[in-house]
Amino acid sequence: MSALTATDVLRPRSAFARATTGFFLRCLPSIFALVRRVWPIPHLGNNYAVTLYDDVVEIFATDTTFGVTYKAKLDLLMDGEPFILGMADGPDYRAAIAALRSVMRAEDLPILAGRVEEQAAATVADAGGRLEVVDTLVRRISFDFLGTYLGVPQPAQGDLRVWATRLFEYQFVSIDAPLVAEVREIAPALRSHIQAQIEQRRAAPDGRDDVLARCLARQAEGDAWFTDANIRTALTGMIVGGPPQPPMVVPQALEQLLRRPDALAGAQEAARRGDDDMLHNYLMEAMRFDPLGPGLPRVTLKPCTIAPDTPRRKEVPAGATVLACFQSAMMDGSRVTDPERFDLNRPAGAYIHFGHGVHECFGRHINRATLHLMLKPLLARPDLRRAPGRAGHLRKNGAFAESLTVEFG
């Protein structure tokens, strides 16, 4: 079957692969706790990992030494066109960020928040007291509101949720041969789909005010950054880098709340009171216990020393891979007070969910405005509880959340 018409968002995985990956991911917090104490910068050959908060932040902040590693894979997705995630800081990167900020604006955030909350409320109202959270709630909302906002509709010949999630998996998680084969089909199809939107909307503007319409307006005004290639690449990057992620972290956060009755009750109370800032705090703190992934990779652009002036100092040659383990950093008791405690009063710096430094998530303001609202109408319902049996517990498929079903009054 062609990857283009696949209907399962997550790739099927053997029971053995699920069990081993699941076991490893469940052990990871304990492994990190041990490693932070006995070997905080472990390495094997040319691969290094940093596990302490200070070192993780240093790696992200020192982008002239620790460069991003994404370009080679991005080239397959973007047909060689540069996207911000794969670029070093410099005039081209800054021009791209400025251009994108001019079409993805702060004043859009309340509108996006309103759409998310409205769709979440409708989904919960239609659910009949039982709801699968990963796909039916969070994934649908994420793809709907971001697709509409960006101006990227569903393609006629496939499903954007499948396409973007496969490309996301290739870009950030895995690189096995079957996945690469799927990516070789999906990436050109997604680019053609977006290019077709560009051409249709340019030929027949329909009055919609979305990111694509704004890009085309800048192009018509003669802004040299807004070539078709740059518009297509930016929209492709946002679709691949954006909506696949809330269906991972938001259900994971709900699972963490369900494990902590006091925290769940507090989050429900905040949802009912309409205290969105407090609800957001609950989400950020819950995500700390099961974040997006263990870490983000960087490559050393020159020989360097990690954590100089400390007993753990480590000389690293140029060309080494360094994994900045933000999952571990957010549990580092030397910088995050009493890390095992669910604490709503942590400083913002305790959270590294969206990276740090130059490549910090471009969608972070959208995340701040919307992620907690995906759960708000559900949390506001009385008698929220796990569905009976296995369905009521978060199930993962590799790095991805796969299903979590709850019931409510």
Ligand code: HEM
């Ligand atoms: C739960 C939601 C999200 C999470 C957890 C998340 C996480 C991240 C992280 C950790 C990075 C840094 C990567 C690195 O430094 O190596 C990043 C970068 C990025 N994110 Fe997000 N993200 C989310 C949602 C979004 C959304 C909704 C969008 C767009 C609409 C988006 C667009 C981007 C882009 C374009 C970058 C690259 C920024 C750059 O290189 O300057 N993300 N994201």
